Amino acid sequence: MRDTVARTHAIVRKELVDTFRDRRSGTVTLLSSILAGPILLILIFNLMARQVDRAHDLTLPVKGAERAPAVVAFLERQQVTIATAPADYEDAIRRGDLDVVLVVDNGFAADVAQGKPGRVQLVYDRSRDRARPSIEQAETLLAAYNRLWGEQRLLLRGVASTVGNPLRIESADLATPQQSGALVLFLVAYYGLFAALMGGMAVALDTTAGERERQSLEPLLTTPARPMEIVVGKWLAVVAFDALVVTLTLTGFYLTLAFAPLPPVGVPFLFGAREFGRFLVVLVPMILMLPAILLYVGSRARAYREAQANVSVLLFVVSLIPLVQLFMQRKEPSWLMLVPVSAQYSLLNTSLRGEAPAVTQLALSWLAPLVLIVVALGAFARRLSRESILSST
Amino acid sequence: MIDVDALAKAFGRRGEVQAVRGVSFVAPDGEITGLLGPNGAGKTTLLRMIATLVAPDAGRARVDALDVVADRYAVRRRIGVLSDARGLYPRLTARENVRYYGRLHGLAGTPLEARIDALFATLGLAPIAERRTAGFSQGEKMKVAIARALVHDPRTILLDEPTNGLDIISVRMLRDELRKLRAQGKCLLFSSHVMQEVAALCDRIVVLAHGRVVAHGTASELTAQAATTSLEDAFVALLGSEEGLAA
Numbered sequence: 064m065r066d067t068v069a070r071t072h073a074i075v076r077k078e079l080v081d082t083f084r085d086r087r088s089g090t091v092t093l094l095s096s097i098l099a100g101p102i103l104l105i106l107i108f109n110l111m112a113r114q115v116d117r118a119h120d121l122t123l124p125v126k127g128a129e130r131a132p133a134v135v136a137f138l139e140r141q142q143v144t145i146a147t148a149p150a151d152y153e154d155a156i157r158r159g160d161l162d163v164v165l166v167v168d169n170g171f172a173a174d175v176a177q178g179k180p181g182r183v184q185l186v187y188d189r190s191r192d193r194a195r196p197s198i199e200q201a202e203t204l205l206a207a208y209n210r211l212w213g214e215q216r217l218l219l220r221g222v223a224s225t226v227g228n229p230l231r232i233e234s235a236d237l238a239t240p241q242q243s244g245a246l247v248l249f250l251v252a253y254y255g256l257f258a259a260l261m262g263g264m265a266v267a268l269d270t271t272a273g274e275r276e277r278q279s280l281e282p283l284l285t286t287p288a289r290p291m292e293i294v295v296g297k298w299l300a301v302v303a304f305d306a307l308v309v310t311l312t313l314t315g316f317y318l319t320l321a322f323a324p325l326p327p328v329g330v331p332f333l334f335g336a337r338e339f340g341r342f343l344v345v346l347v348p349m350i351l352m353l354p355a356i357l358l359y360v361g362s363r364a365r366a367y368r369e370a371q372a373n374v375s376v377l378l379f380v381v382s383l384i385p386l387v388q389l390f391m392q393r394k395e396p397s398w399l400m401l402v403p404v405s406a407q408y409s410l411l412n413t414s415l416r417g418e419a420p421a422v423t424q425l426a427l428s429w430l431a432p433l434v435l436i437v438v439a440l441g442a443f444a445r446r447l448s449r450e451s452i453l454s455s456t
Numbered sequence: 457m458i459d460v461d462a463l464a465k466a467f468g469r470r471g472e473v474q475a476v477r478g479v480s481f482v483a484p485d486g487e488i489t490g491l492l493g494p495n496g497a498g499k500t501t502l503l504r505m506i507a508t509l510v511a512p513d514a515g516r517a518r519v520d521a522l523d524v525v526a527d528r529y530a531v532r533r534r535i536g537v538l539s540d541a542r543g544l545y546p547r548l549t550a551r552e553n554v555r556y557y558g559r560l561h562g563l564a565g566t567p568l569e570a571r572i573d574a575l576f577a578t579l580g581l582a583p584i585a586e587r588r589t590a591g592f593s594q595g596e597k598m599k600v601a602i603a604r605a606l607v608h609d610p611r612t613i614l615l616d617e618p619t620n621g622l623d624i625i626s627v628r629m630l631r632d633e634l635r636k637l638r639a640q641g642k643c644l645l646f647s648s649h650v651m652q653e654v655a656a657l658c659d660r661i662v663v664l665a666h667g668r669v670v671a672h673g674t675a676s677e678l679t680a681q682a683a684t685t686s687l688e689d690a691f692v693a694l695l696g697s698e699e700g701l702a703a
Contacts, residue, residue, distance in 0.1 A: 070559070073559035077545075077552075080552070084547040277543040277546070278541035278543030279543035279544060279545060281540075282537065282543070282604065285507050285532060285537040287533050287561060450509070450511070453509060453510070
């Protein structure tokens with residue numbers, strides 16, 4: 064037993080020294096994990112700030128403004144800057160130069176005079192995310208003017224305005240201030256998971272497929288080190304490095320949000336020391352599980368490049384699961400906690416909304432990763448005892 | 457001492473590739489035993505079975521009376537293996553490479569460092585001990601691999617084609633090292649497909665072809681057995697052809 068601990072310890076130490084001296088897996092991974100948070104957040108916040116600005120100072124090019132002066136006057140009272148639409152406004156929208164254009168129908172004045180609805184047209188390209196706030200604001204303003212005008216007409220005829228509006232819609236948004244900014248929430252949670260995957264990837268492949276490629280595995284197997292000692296030693300080393308990468312990534316997020324001069328976008332987004340801690344707790348099963356799987360996948364390949372190709376499936380699954388959840392937009396089923404990656408993504412989101420993940424959920428989220436760790440490490444050890452792992456010369 | 461008795465190993469799905477078919481020989485302590493045979497004769501598989509890396513299908517092999525299957529880990533503590541694959545860790549220094557293996561063999565602290573110093577002094581590695589092995593020449597890498605295989609002072613030493621890819625100076629250095637080890641009473645088993653190599657160094661020669669022992673004895677016994685005057689002629693006569701006789 065003492066020998067086992069000593070040998071495992073020797074393997075962990077050697078693997079860590081080896082990793083920190085490696086530019087490819089060590090230095091690059093560490094650097095990118097430190098920089099990821101700041102770069103991502105600054106990009107997103109600037110994007111959101113621009114959207115907020117657009118929505119606040121809507122500039123609406125109008126074609127035929129002179130045919131509907133009352134509409135234009137209403138819009139101007141609502142702080143909208145009215146511009147003259149260019150002749151090629153449709154192309155301009157397609158190119159993305161303009162967000163939305165209001166076209167007043169030629170027969171607008173005549174229709175209104177005869178008591179028919181006056182036709183106005185909003186021209187836009189809804190597939191452009193950037194344009195969406197402007198489009199929505201224009202639609203809301205026109206709907207508001209429509210209602211106002213209708214109420215005035217009813218009043219003239221001596222009818223209470225409530226007759227025409229039997230329904231009064233009031234919205235009560237239950238989102239706490241932190242619950243807005245869903246995009247930022249998604250990305251931070253996503254990136255936390257991603258760091259746990261990427262942090263261990265290069266190292267795990269280098270220590271398995273790389274070791275085989277460099278022909279240093281066969282000599283290692285002639286030492287008294289048992290396959291399980293080699294497996295656990297390598298696993299602990301990769302886990303330690305992975306934990307470091309995740310911590311650095313989260314530190315990057317934390318420092319950026321706490322100290323960087325981010326533009327105010329009205330998202331009092333919360334990622335303080337408490338969220339930092341909750342993130343780490345939620346991610347522990349991933350930090351233990353993903354390196355185990357990566358090591359097994361790496362041990363199946365003869366060379367580093369081959370292992371990289373094999374690992375792309377894992378990469379695909381782990382990065383796709385949160386996207387699927389994002390688009391499902393339903394209340395999460397209770398069995399979700401049993402699905403690795405899914406459970407963690409959901410719990411990360413809970414933490415970001417300022418809530419503490421429930422202990423029962425946390426416990427459930429550990430089950431599948433624990434099973435997978437045992438299976439992956441066992442399979443890796445079995446591969447090391449197989450003759451086919453030896454270089455075929 | 458290595459004692460191999462009717463050892464056999466086949467590869468492939470249905471065992472259609474018979475790499476080693478019933479090999480028996482004894483390699484005593486204080487001698488260098490050469491495994492001579494053309495490429496594909498089964499030398500590497502035989503050495504891997506003695507090194508406990510590959511389990512035999514039939515027969516048995518023992519190192520100092522310990523079975524290579526049943527007492528696998530006890531055997532590993534007694535053998536030093538310079539396998540055909542002798543990759544080092546390029547980002548570790550020469551000393552760190554050897555120290556890693558020393559620790560895996562249960563050595564630590566001052567005794568381990570003293571052992572490394574002694575090995576590096578003998579092998580002429582002292583000046584480059586603290587340099588990363590990434591930039592080492594083939595000869596320097598070979599020396600580090602030898603130091604790594606000998607760090608735990610094994611009684612039995614297995615070497616698979618150790619001169620492959622070495623220049624003449626490194627080959628001479630290696631021969632001198634092996635003779636020194638023999639003088640210390642070690643048991644050395646050395647495989648090669650180069651006849652001159654084996655003739656220059658080995659006390660006894662086991663000639664392998666197609667996974668079988670075709671002859672066994674000292675250089676002069678082999679010459680007598682084949683009724684020829686030179687070992688080269690004897691080798692050709694014993695193999696039954698000139699295949700794989702590249703020098």
